[in-house]
Amino acid sequence: MTRLRARLETTVSASMSNAGQVLRWCECQFTTLVGLLGRVRDVAGRAMRAHWQKVRGIKSAQRSPSLFRKYATLLVALVGGSLVISASIEMYYSYWQNRDALSAVQREKALGAAAVIEQFVKEIENQVGWAAGFLPAGSGIDQRRYDFLRLLRQAQAITEVSYIDPEGREQIKVSRLTMDTAASGADLSQEPKFTQARANKRYFSQVYFRKESEPYLTLSMAGAARSAGVTVAEVNLKFIWDVISRIQVGKAGVAYVVDDRGFLIAHPDIGVVLRKTDLSGLSHVAFALNRLRDPGIKVPAISRDRTGREVLTAFAPIATLGWLVFVDLPLTEALQPVYAALERSAFVLAGGLLFAALVGVWLARRMVVPIRALATGAARIGGGDLDHRIDIRSRDEVQSLADSFNDMGGRLKESYATLEHKVADRTRELSEALSQLRGLIDVSQAINSTLDLQALLEAILAHACRLADAGGGAIYTFEESTEEFNLAAAYGMSHELIEAVHKAHRRLHDDSPMSQCVLKRSAIEVTDLASKSHYQMRDALMRADVRALLAVPLLREDAIVGALMVRRAHPGTFGNSMIDLMQSFASQSALAIQNARLFQEIEDKSRQLESASQHKSQFLANMSHELRTPLNAILGYNELMQDGLYGELPSKTKEVLGRMEKNGKHLLGLINDVLDLAKIEAGQLTLSLDKYSMQDIVQTVVSATESLAAAKQLPLNVEIADSMPNGRGDERRLTQVLLNLVGNAIKFTDEGAIRIAARANNGIFAVEVADTGPGIPETERGRIFEEFHQVDNSNTKKKGGTGLGLAIAKRIIELHRGRIWVESQVGRGSTFHFEVPVRAEQRGGTA
């Protein structure tokens, strides 16, 4: 029985720990689920935030149309800028080219003029030189006149020619204007025209104006001989004016000649010349004059003329005379081509700018329109319209960008679809797991709540089949003695199939998946029954529309308990997770079967025990009767004989009868005690609860023991409290207890007194019996309430007694939910106490 109980407890605790594991797994799954949902929520939140940020970004881009303006401005600036730069460069070079070209032309003209004038002067010089040198100093005057006249005829520019003799006297003078004078003898020896010519062979005077209108120059030349005189010619420089006037310099340009002091010698406006204008104040004239002395000086090409106009100027020196020929061209005229070029450039620039603006606008539009379309499209795709396609056919990067966006939209849609699929899959998996869990929990609860094996197995099987998507299934239990499987529960099985199973006598060592699974201690799966031609049940199963099956062993501590079968109508594998799940169900089933078997065993045992106990009671009752019946006769006759019913007896005989009676009663007591104890042990001793009076019990005991006490001369002192309440309990048993205690007290006390006290306190009757006997050693005090125990065996033998009285008294008091104990001092006596509730309740017997 104890072994059974231990096994049962192990199984139940295993079941509980199994349930605990299931619940922990359950909790784990829920935690995973919650975590997953949290992650989905986070991802969704992030996606939403990112999406809104994107949408906001796109919207702000749409609001600002600056891209168009930027592009347009950039294009205009580019074209305009390049035009301006090119025009500037062109004008710069054009200016300098023009200026250089004009300067060169003017210089050429000046050089030309200078050459002509020099030639002219040279010719006159030659002619004069010829005239001077041709005649020796002593030649006659007439000869000279003649020569001079010829000279005048040949050289139109010479107005007057004279000869000064070596002493400085004018010998002859021939003039076109005045009368010729001969041998005037005028002393001219101090004149520069004489002295200079004598010194240098040749002399050019300053320009002077005759009649204040025509410029003249005095040219004097000495003859070759030392004694030669000096020939002086007055040269009209009007010829130079002719030369100058003929020089055409643009429209408003002029050429003019200045002498070595800067005075104007020749100018198209003769009036200016006649006014003896000094031009040395003009910067270019001054520089040019200085340059004659110092060739390193640069003469500015642009200067101002005497009227203050800006002019482009060039000059050429006349070396023999130290004169300068200037050619001035007003700058406005000189730069006329430059201005024209500038104007053209301006036109071109304006045209270019206009063109650039137009092109810029067009280009910008061409660029911005697709970009805007791209932005709008991207916003729509970003806004979740994943079907939207951006239509841009610009055949450039924008189009490829748009294509990328379209592609991205498509992929997003695809990935959303996949994501949704995944979420749906995961959700389905979770709900499957959940329903599996529910199934397991249901089964777990069923196992813990019912002992009806049949109902339990059917419930387990139904859950298993439902979760395995199996049309049918069965649980078999394994009978070790016959090595056969018995159908314990069926689900979705036709009568025909059940019949077939019963007929088949499923033995352990056949080749069925069921036998295989229990032999291998692992699940066996048949994915297509059609391929298992050797399988005994194949045809019956095929007829019942079974195509795939899974057999899972039911094992308990490696012992075969049975097998769980689930069957599907379609071929295919059950999958590992399903097999695992079915194994859980199998272990639950095994547990249930084990539990049920243990409970069955316990029930059987307890029925047997109950029956044995009943037999024992019956036996005890019978024994009691059978033992007492003869005693009844013995004691009855003994009493009748002692009472003299059968005639007077000798005193010795009476004494013997007395001994017989005493021993008979002792035997009766023994029989009674053994019976009581047996009943108590069997849990058969029940209290007969009724109203009683504690005073009455005490009185009954006192009356019953008075004679015994009196025989030993022991006073019985009784202390009964006043007004004790009526009690409820087993009066006869309580009397038995008190009688036992008082009887013992009298029995073990030889002198002194017995005291009996009873009182009620707080709903409890407290009774004590004190004696002045030998007392009980401390070591014995706990044991005296044990069966067949007496303090001192030799003493017991002397005193008699079964040794059962206190044990029975203890049980009776405990049945009343009270307590009994002893206080004792060796040599002084013992006091037995017991307490019982005033109102005792029925209490089941102790096993």
Add this chain to the structure above:
Amino acid sequence: MTKRILIIEDQEDNRAIMRDLLSTAGYALIEAVDGEEGVRLARSERPDLILMDIQLPVLDGYEATRRIRAIADLKSVPIIAVTSYALSGDEAKTREAGCDSYVAKPFSPRELLAKVRALLPNG
């Protein structure tokens, strides 16, 4: 008039003791050896008092008592149950069945006589 006592007791020894005791005490005795006979004799003999053993063949003492009590004239006849040392509740059961008094075996003849005399005052 001599009081008549019906002894229903299957044990000869016990019957003999009661017979010796009660006849000596001056009572007339009727004896039955089982419950059924007891009931029959009670009905026919109308005793003044019945000593009823409980463990009886054929019909046990409880049932016999109930049947006797069912007889109209015997509703008040004193019945003393004489039984083995009681299993707890025996006394109550005898009272329920209709017994007036109770004597446990092995009984003391003196005690039994006292109870009989108490129930038959004029005997």
